[in-house]
Amino acid sequence: SIDGQRLWSSLMAMAEIGPTANGGSCRLALSEEDAAGRRLLIEWCKAIGCTLRVDRVGNLFIRRLGKRDDLDPVATGSHLDTQPKGGRFDGILGVLAGLEVFRTLDDHGIITERPLELVVWTNEEGSRFAPAMVASGTYAGAFSVESTLARRDRDGITLGEALAATGFAGEMEVGEPRLVGFLELHIEQGPVLEENREAVGVVTGVQGMRWFDVTLRGQSSHAGPTPMRYRRDALAAAARLIDRLQGHALADTSGDTKVTVGCLDIDSPSRNVVPGEVRLTLDLRHVEESELDALETHFERELAAAGETFDIETRSERVWASPVVEFDVGCIDAVERAARAQGVPYRRMMSGAGHDAVYVSRVAPTAMIFIPCRDGISHNEAEYASPEHCALGAQVLFDAVLERANT
Amino acid sequence: SIDGQRLWSSLMAMAEIGPTANGGSCRLALSEEDAAGRRLLIEWCKAIGCTLRVDRVGNLFIRRLGKRDDLDPVATGSHLDTQPKGGRFDGILGVLAGLEVFRTLDDHGIITERPLELVVWTNEEGSRFAPAMVASGTYAGAFSVESTLARRDRDGITLGEALAATGFAGEMEVGEPRLVGFLELHIEQGPVLEENREAVGVVTGVQGMRWFDVTLRGQSSHAGPTPMRYRRDALAAAARLIDRLQGHALADTSGDTKVTVGCLDIDSPSRNVVPGEVRLTLDLRHVEESELDALETHFERELAAAGETFDIETRSERVWASPVVEFDVGCIDAVERAARAQGVPYRRMMSGAGHDAVYVSRVAPTAMIFIPCRDGISHNEAEYASPEHCALGAQVLFDAVLERANT
Numbered sequence: 001s002i003d004g005q006r007l008w009s010s011l012m013a014m015a016e017i018g019p020t021a022n023g024g025s026c027r028l029a030l031s032e033e034d035a036a037g038r039r040l041l042i043e044w045c046k047a048i049g050c051t052l053r054v055d056r057v058g059n060l061f062i063r064r065l066g067k068r069d070d071l072d073p074v075a076t077g078s079h080l081d082t083q084p085k086g087g088r089f090d091g092i093l094g095v096l097a098g099l100e101v102f103r104t105l106d107d108h109g110i111i112t113e114r115p116l117e118l119v120v121w122t123n124e125e126g127s128r129f130a131p132a133m134v135a136s137g138t139y140a141g142a143f144s145v146e147s148t149l150a151r152r153d154r155d156g157i158t159l160g161e162a163l164a165a166t167g168f169a170g171e172m173e174v175g176e177p178r179l180v181g182f183l184e185l186h187i188e189q190g191p192v193l194e195e196n197r198e199a200v201g202v203v204t205g206v207q208g209m210r211w212f213d214v215t216l217r218g219q220s221s222h223a224g225p226t227p228m229r230y231r232r233d234a235l236a237a238a239a240r241l242i243d244r245l246q247g248h249a250l251a252d253t254s255g256d257t258k259v260t261v262g263c264l265d266i267d268s269p270s271r272n273v274v275p276g277e278v279r280l281t282l283d284l285r286h287v288e289e290s291e292l293d294a295l296e297t298h299f300e301r302e303l304a305a306a307g308e309t310f311d312i313e314t315r316s317e318r319v320w321a322s323p324v325v326e327f328d329v330g331c332i333d334a335v336e337r338a339a340r341a342q343g344v345p346y347r348r349m350m351s352g353a354g355h356d357a358v359y360v361s362r363v364a365p366t367a368m369i370f371i372p373c374r375d376g377i378s379h380n381e382a383e384y385a386s387p388e389h390c391a392l393g394a395q396v397l398f399d400a401v402l403e404r405a406n407t
Numbered sequence: 408s409i410d411g412q413r414l415w416s417s418l419m420a421m422a423e424i425g426p427t428a429n430g431g432s433c434r435l436a437l438s439e440e441d442a443a444g445r446r447l448l449i450e451w452c453k454a455i456g457c458t459l460r461v462d463r464v465g466n467l468f469i470r471r472l473g474k475r476d477d478l479d480p481v482a483t484g485s486h487l488d489t490q491p492k493g494g495r496f497d498g499i500l501g502v503l504a505g506l507e508v509f510r511t512l513d514d515h516g517i518i519t520e521r522p523l524e525l526v527v528w529t530n531e532e533g534s535r536f537a538p539a540m541v542a543s544g545t546y547a548g549a550f551s552v553e554s555t556l557a558r559r560d561r562d563g564i565t566l567g568e569a570l571a572a573t574g575f576a577g578e579m580e581v582g583e584p585r586l587v588g589f590l591e592l593h594i595e596q597g598p599v600l601e602e603n604r605e606a607v608g609v610v611t612g613v614q615g616m617r618w619f620d621v622t623l624r625g626q627s628s629h630a631g632p633t634p635m636r637y638r639r640d641a642l643a644a645a646a647r648l649i650d651r652l653q654g655h656a657l658a659d660t661s662g663d664t665k666v667t668v669g670c671l672d673i674d675s676p677s678r679n680v681v682p683g684e685v686r687l688t689l690d691l692r693h694v695e696e697s698e699l700d701a702l703e704t705h706f707e708r709e710l711a712a713a714g715e716t717f718d719i720e721t722r723s724e725r726v727w728a729s730p731v732v733e734f735d736v737g738c739i740d741a742v743e744r745a746a747r748a749q750g751v752p753y754r755r756m757m758s759g760a761g762h763d764a765v766y767v768s769r770v771a772p773t774a775m776i777f778i779p780c781r782d783g784i785s786h787n788e789a790e791y792a793s794p795e796h797c798a799l800g801a802q803v804l805f806d807a808v809l810e811r812a813n814t
């Protein structure tokens with residue numbers, strides 16, 4: 001009953017904001033592009049009579065009234081910010097499918113018992129401001145409002161300043177409104193559904209994630225006359241660390257160990273200077289908390305060993321830890337019923353990516369719906385989900401939201 | 408007979424231009440700081456009656472008249488540009504010792520037979536514009552004037568534009584004046600003299616150097632849901648390459664193999680994105696040309712292997728090759744006589760660093776003088792040479808220049 005064509009048009013219209021060279025989008029959190037994307041959504045929502053509230057960390061709550069507006073709402077939504085070279089679906093699908101749910105309810109003149117909220121969470125990607133999901137985390141009480149507003153991007157701009165600059169510093173207290181349920185549709189961002197020719201993922205939880213800032217400090221020196229054995233090459237130590245961590249993760253035949261170094265910066269780089277200082281970021285993930293502990297210990301050991309080998313001082317700071325999450329059984333079951341009703345192959349699965357649902361699940365019954373992602377590729381301009389799968393996901397979302405909103 | 412105190416004061420005055428936080432200097436080639444350093448030198452030279460000519464690639468030729476100005480001059484000099492976090496001696500000592508030679512000649516009322524030239528070569532470091540020694544190379548005919556003026560820095564500014572912006576685009580044809588000899592004083596930038604408690608290096612030649620721009624192209628993807636075995640992580644391949652090359656160089660017990668990756672950039676880096684593309688620079692050096700060939704072959708093999716392992720397309724471009732150089736026997740002997748006359752321990756040695764003397768030696772009899780460098784550390788703010796060693800080096804330069812200019 002949802003309109004897949006309309007949903008696709010919304011997705012493609014949003015992708016026009018901050019387009020990148022190869023068909024992706026760049027709307028870094030609270031950039032001018034992100035703000036333009038938000039304004040477009042707000043315009044669409046106001047056109048169907050919804051009301052907007054913005055909280056102090058810029059989360060948007062867009063309400064569609066129910067029969068009983070004294071009851072806590074059921075919510076759906078996701079995020080509109082992207083990676084520097086992001087895709088057209090990651091986050092955006094969840095938001096625009098929520099809009100499509102509202103539009104479809106209008107088409108059929110349906111008023112739900114409970115009110116509905118379409119939520120756009122600020123800075124989900126974590127690319128501009130670390131950590132990821134910081135604003136849904138603040139909503140759920142995992143971070144204080146003050147600490148979130150004080151987070152800085154690479155240029156030293158705080159999240160609070162970026163909110164003010166874009167006009168999205170709202171007044172609603174963070175944590176309001178309370179939600180009676182949260183359902184988030186997202187592309188899988190990995191290859192599991194596609195490989196297994198399944199059309200829907202009933203997401204039962206999210207793997208644990210830990211982020212680190214690592215500094216390696218040696219001594220810069222001249223690339224020509226400095227003998228190899230005298231060097232204190234911070235990049236050589238970083239390369240050893242990365243190579244060893246790759247080997248460790250690849251050796252885990254279960255495939256559950258994941259290690260990524262996404263950023264690496266040499267201080268004052270020059271072709272003929274042995275790098276004196278390197279800073280890098282590390283992202284560790286696992287579906288089991290105890291294994292994540294072991295992975296962290298392994299990383300600390302490899303870092304120390306690389307430092308020892310190359311005579312480098314090393315330091316690592318854990319800047320974020322998001323524990324393994326199990327979603328709400330009732331919400332999972334609702335999603336599964338809605339998936340089964342479509343008559344398509346589906347699977348229960350854990351998410352490899354973090355999502356706003358991770359934090360929201362601390363304060364409201366929560367579950368997620370995945371649709372397949374072409375070649376498993378996300379955080380890439382080539383990210384793609386077919387119109388059919390987008391429509392299917394939105395339909396499952398529609399059914400699950402309706403069930404939760406009428407009980 | 409030279410004035411060590413006066414030389415030291417000149418060095419410290421020059422270090423005031425573009426000072427860095429930890430006692431070094433930053434005067435990237437043809438930056439405003441580099442231009443200010445040049446202007447200070449020119450002021451000092453004009454004060455002692457010298458005349459300035461500037462060639463089309465910004466090399467400064469500062470002439471002190473001789474008895475026979477129809478004869479080709481003997482030259483000394485070096486460079487005033489620095490690394491981003493450079494020291495106070497690399498290049499600068501050679502220029503200011505040349506000034507000190509002129510001042511000392513004045514003190515003693517000496518007019519040499521041949522005229523003298525103090526030369527400041529543009530962009531020796533190669534940090535802003537690759538390759539190093541590009542302007543002495545142009546003087547010597549290794550590069551065309553047009554190609555040199557078209558070299559770009561990381562911001563896309565050409566060397567020609569930077570010359571115009573700083574007012575150092577001269578009119579003299581590049582290659583003029585012809586030199587009958589070139590003697591360059593420099594700090595060693597390595598640990599050999601200090602380790603052997605020797606005060607002077609009689610430099611007989613310079614090791615060979617090759618520079619490469621390397622690109623590794625995989626596919627960016629999400630750090631969470633992308634299984635390790637699916638990844639095409641360009642940074643993982645780069646780390647493998649760097650680690651293998653380090654191991655190879657360290658395994659050469661002769662210590663003659665040198666490998667440095669000085670710059671490494673990830674395209675659109677983000678903490679939770681598997682790096683899709685990495686660019687890095689590679690500097691290979693060896694005292695023997697055939698070994699340098701073998702090293703290059705080894706690098707190409709390791710690059711291909713790392714690419715294969717991580718499913719990464721690799722590309723490398725050799726952007727510079729400076730062959731092993733042997734200096735002029737007559738000039739080397741003149742330097743050795745001058746060193747011996749000081750009654751200090753000295754050694755004949757090859758240079759690990761490239762110097763303008765490398766290219767000048769193609770068109771004029773050339774040699775170099777080294778003095779010790781504390782802890783062998785250069786291309787670092789902590790670079791240091793004692794006032795005594797600076798004075799000693801300037802005295803050896805004075806004697807050798809005088810000998811060459813009177814024959």
Ligand SMILES: NC(=O)NCCC(=O)O
Nearest residue numbers: 124125132353354631679
């Ligand atoms: N969905 C998504 O890309 N989230 C970013 C947070 C993460 O790194 O998993």
Ligand SMILES: NC(=O)NCCC(=O)O
Nearest residue numbers: 224272531532539760761
């Ligand atoms: N002397 C010096 O630091 N030269 C830079 C060129 C090189 O890399 O050797």
